[in-house]
Amino acid sequence: ANPEEPFINPLKAVVKEQKDAILGLGMDLDADRFGVVDGDGEYYRPNQILPMLVRYLGIDRELTGRVIATQTGSPLIEKLAGMIPNNEENRPEPNTAP
DSSP states (O other), rough: OOTTTTHHHHHHHHHSSSSSSOOEEOOOOSSEEEEEEEETEEEOHHHHHHHHHIIIIIIIIIIOOOOOOOTTTTHHHHHHHSSSOOOOSSSTTTOOOO
């Protein structure tokens, strides 16, 4: 099953119905694609979630480590990786292609 709109709409409905639900996670059968729904039923694509995760783990939680992203990922990931404290090696070189 495709975890993108409109196929994720049943998950959106279930999360909205559950008064105490704050998050819904949808994946396809081999788990190489995912979608996230918040408690209001708002759908988030992986290109929206992954930068949030990098920010939370690297900046808010101050975890360090190499961040590797594909060219099809969000350009925000590389920018956020460069903001992680003590992670200078992840800062992109100026005027270089990813």
